[in-house]
Amino acid sequence: MAVLPGSRLGMLGGGQLGRMFVIAARTMGYDVIVLDPDRNSPAGGLASEHLARDYDDTEALDYLARNCAAITTEFENIPAVTLAYLAKSVPVHPSAKVLHIAQHRKLEKEFFRSLGLGTAEFVAIESETDLEDLGEFPFPAILKTSMLGYDGKGQVVCESRDDLAAAFEQVGRKPCVLEQRIDLACEVSVVLGRTEQGEVSCFPIAENSHAGGILDVSLVPASINDKLAAQVIDAASKIADGLDYCGVLAVEFFVSTGNEVLVNEMAPRPHNSGHYTLDACQTSQFEQQVRMVCGLPAGSTELHTPVAMWNLLGDIWPDGGAPPWGSLLQLDQAKLHLYGKTEARPGRKMGHVNCLGKTLPAAKKLLDKVRKSLQ
Ligand SMILES: Nc1ncnc2c1ncn2[C@@H]1O[C@H](COP(=O)(O)OP(=O)(O)O)[C@@H](O)[C@H]1O
Ligand SMILES: [Mg+2]
Numbered sequence: 001m002a003v004l005p006g007s008r009l010g011m012l013g014g015g016q017l018g019r020m021f022v023i024a025a026r027t028m029g030y031d032v033i034v035l036d037p038d039r040n041s042p043a044g045g046l047a048s049e050h051l052a053r054d055y056d057d058t059e060a061l062d063y064l065a066r067n068c069a070a071i072t073t074e075f076e077n078i079p080a081v082t083l084a085y086l087a088k089s090v091p092v093h094p095s096a097k098v099l100h101i102a103q104h105r106k107l108e109k110e111f112f113r114s115l116g117l118g119t120a121e122f123v124a125i126e127s128e129t130d131l132e133d134l135g136e137f138p139f140p141a142i143l144k145t146s147m148l149g150y151d152g153k154g155q156v157v158c159e160s161r162d163d164l165a166a167a168f169e170q171v172g173r174k175p176c177v178l179e180q181r182i183d184l185a186c187e188v189s190v191v192l193g194r195t196e197q198g199e200v201s202c203f204p205i206a207e208n209s210h211a212g213g214i215l216d217v218s219l220v221p222a223s224i225n226d227k228l229a230a231q232v233i234d235a236a237s238k239i240a241d242g243l244d245y246c247g248v249l250a251v252e253f254f255v256s257t258g259n260e261v262l263v264n265e266m267a268p269r270p271h272n273s274g275h276y277t278l279d280a281c282q283t284s285q286f287e288q289q290v291r292m293v294c295g296l297p298a299g300s301t302e303l304h305t306p307v308a309m310w311n312l313l314g315d316i317w318p319d320g321g322a323p324p325w326g327s328l329l330q331l332d333q334a335k336l337h338l339y340g341k342t343e344a345r346p347g348r349k350m351g352h353v354n355c356l357g358k359t360l361p362a363a364k365k366l367l368d369k370v371r372k373s374l375q
Contacts, residue, residue: 003069003091003294005029008048010068010090012055012082013075014041016339016349017270017286020278021074022046024286030294033068035060042339043074055082065089072247072293074269076102077148093196093247093293094268101243102268105146105177112263115242117235119263120254121180127173131164140181143167145174151347152213157181183257187264188222189250190236191274193288193298196246200237201288201298203281205229206273206309208252214347217367218273218309219360220280224255231261239266248289250274272311272349279335279354280307306360308367312351316374317344327373333357334370 003009005028011018014036022032022043031048034041035055044050053060055078064071064086071092073083076099083096101107106124113119121138124146125131139161145154156167158178168176187210192202207222208215222229236251243249250271252264274285283291283299291298316323328334338351353370357363 002296003030007031007069007294008033008067009290009293010035010064010071010086011043011047012036012071012073012078014038014043014047014050015074016042016341017074018043019046019339020275020284020286020337021072021270021289024284025290028287028290030290033064035064040342042341045340055079058085061085070293070295072269072289073099076268091293091295094243094245094249098243098245098268102266103147105144105149105265106175108265109177111242112239115238117238117263118260120182122177125168125176125178128165128168131168134161134178137178138180142179142181143171143176144179145171145176147175151215152210155213182254182262185255185257185259186222186224187252187254188224188232189218189252189271189273190232191248191250191271191277191285191288192236192240193248193292193301194240194245195292195297196295198241198244199298200240201301202233202236203274203277203285203288203301204303205232206276208273212347214313214349215272215311217311218276219364220276220303220307220309221360228255228259228261235261235263239263247292248274248285272352273309275337275352276307276309276354277301278337279356280305305356305358306363308355308357308360308363310353310355310367310370311349312338312353312374313346314344314348314350315346317350323374328353328370331366331370333363333366 008031011034014034019042033049034043034047035051039052051060080096080100143156187208205222206218250267254262270285277284282302333356335354355366
């Protein structure tokens with residue numbers, strides 16, 4: 001049965017993704033209780049209620065279970081046991097099982113392979129002996145910690161076998177995957193919603209460029225041809241079906257210079273590369289999350305207009321001040337989103353700008369103008 005406006009929803013995690021979920025949910029007439037230990041979390045201040053407690057605080061979890069009609073998350077590193085605990089008494093999407101897979105690069109990649117999908121070649125590294133036993137593994141490669149990596153953190157490039165020992169040392173000898181480095185033609189991603197009944201609706205594919213391992217720009221529509229686009233959509237849908245997923249799911253892909261589509265990773269939540277939907281689509285990825293979690297059908301994923309999304313990182317914040325927003329705010333097709341974070345640090349995601357245009361080149365031109373005005 002659908003959870004209707006007027007009900008209370010639970011959000012595990014209070015970062016920017018939680019904040020934008022809260023905005024979408026409250027717009028639709030839901031109340032949201034946010035659980036996040038950080039008193040200044042971006043989502044907490046906008047929520048109906050903020051529990052500044054740990055994710056394994058059973059008192060807080062019992063409170064959520066008693067008071068929420070459905071619970072979701074914005075963050076895959078919520079302990080899977082927390083979700084399992086809540087799921088005993090209230091609908092929780094995504095499930096603990098899905099989170100468990102998404103938390104481990106190795107399990108995630110094995111899962112993609114089990115569906116017959118292509119990934120970069122990889123091998124699990126758990127100890128020094130695994131480093132000696134690599135056979136013909138192709139280099140250059142990237143050593144990635146299996147857990148808790150994001151925005152390129154916990155990754156070391158290894159040009160050859162000789163770099164492995166130092167790289168393993170550098171990541172603190174934690175369980176890792178060693179992954180072949182792909183010659184990239186481009187990177188793309190898909191955000192989709194899947195209902196409990198198994199209906200999948202994909203947002204348009206985004207083409208992503210990264211700087212220093214962090215998403216910099218997403219362009220929509222992506223420049224890949226129809227055949228590759230169909231492969232991407234098919235793979236993302238297979239992953240959602242294979243997980244019997246309910247909620248919003250994002251899947252990142254590599255497109256190699258040889259035109260091979262390889263699955264990189266997934267996120268069981270809205271995704272940075274889906275922020276363009278806030279201004280360029282009929283439904284945002286956050287409204288879609290509300291709909292999926294509440295047992296409602298998906299909203300239209302249709303694109304109104306081409307868009308270039310630019311991430312605003314803490315790097316452009318002057319010491320103790322704010323960037324000069326004046327020129328950006330004069331531009332009638334540049335849409336500013338800020339996450340309410342008070343402390344700017346290099347690499348920290350502070351907000352984003354969606355630059356709209358009648359054509360993608362026009363949207364990109366506007367982005368260049370915005371960038372120049374802020375850097
Ligand atoms: N095997 C690879 N080949 C080429 N580029 C890669 C590879 N793995 C990661 N990268 C680059 O680093 C970025 C971040 O890596 P990713 O595995 O997605 O980790 P994170 O969890 O930090 O997003 C990717 O989007 C891509 O630009
Ligand atoms: Mg990634």
